[in-house]
Amino acid sequence: xxxxxxxxxxxxxxxxxxxxxxxxxxxxxxxxxxxxxxxxxxxxxxxxxxxxxxxxxxxxxxxxxxxxxxxxxxxxxxxxxxxxxxxxxxxxxxxxxxxxxxxxxxxxxxxxxxxxxxxxxxxxxxxxxxxxxxxxxxxxxxxxxxxxxxxxxxxxxxxxxxxxxxxxxxxxxxxxxxxxxxxxxxxxxxxxxxxx
Numbered sequence: 692x693x694x695x696x697x698x699x700x701x702x703x704x705x706x707x708x709x710x711x712x713x714x715x716x717x718x719x720x721x722x723x724x725x726x727x728x729x730x731x732x733x734x735x736x737x738x739x740x741x742x743x744x745x746x747x748x749x750x751x752x753x754x755x756x757x758x759x760x761x762x763x764x765x766x767x768x769x770x771x772x773x774x775x776x777x778x779x780x781x782x783x784x785x786x787x788x789x790x791x792x793x794x795x796x797x798x799x800x801x802x803x804x805x806x807x808x809x810x811x812x813x814x815x816x817x818x819x820x821x822x823x824x825x826x827x828x829x830x831x832x833x834x835x836x837x838x839x840x841x842x843x844x845x846x847x848x849x850x851x852x853x854x855x856x857x858x859x860x861x862x863x864x865x866x867x868x869x870x871x872x873x874x875x876x877x878x879x880x881x882x883x884x885x886x887x
Contacts, residue, residue: 716814716815720815722754723815725750725754726747726750726751726754726756727742727743727746727747727750728742729812729815730742730825731812731817731821731822731825731826732812732815732816732817734817734818734821748760757784759783759784760783763779763781763782763783763784764778764779765778765779765781766778766779767779783836785833785836785837786804786833787800787801787804787833787837789837789838792833792834792837792838793834793837793838795834796830801830801834804830805826805827805830808822808826808829808830809822809823809826812825812826
């Protein structure tokens with residue numbers, strides 16, 4: 692019964708437009724601050740030396756937010772044996788399709804996405820010029836990530852055999868790949884947060 696109580700509370704809070712209007716952006720700004728802040732709205736107050744993105748990923752997971760920025764983790768039914776579950780590791784889930792990113796800002800959808808990012812940052816208090824500069828760099832990074840993610844993740848997860856569409860290893864067979872991935876701090880933090 693507890694989940695239903697929580698759902699009703701969430702629904703009520705979403706429908707309480709008076710409280711939403713009074714709150715404006717205070718709650719979400721507080722959440723962002725707790726997750727490490729957002730440089731584009733912090734401006735000169737942002738201290739890059741204090742930011743640890745690995746810890747930020749951990750905080751995001753602990754707060755219940757997605758970790759699918761670099762690797763996507765899911766627990767799924769094994770299609771070969773439906774009585775078993777498997778941990779699936781896949782490519783990052785990006786905001787737009789690779790095909791859209793390939794045209795860059797010449798693409799209407801990418802341009803609209805970029806303008807939306809800037810508008811949101813300004814709504815949160817960022818300087819428009821700073822937001823345009825910073826978020827263009829963020830967009831360019833995401834476009835680069837869309838270009839490399841297919842080849843590199845596919846090579847690792849498919850065992851360096853591009854002709855296999857899916858790779859499945861038993862625990863004892865994963866040692867080499869696990870060592871490679873576990874040494875990557877991002878994977879380690881994400882995996883620890885994922886499995887609890």
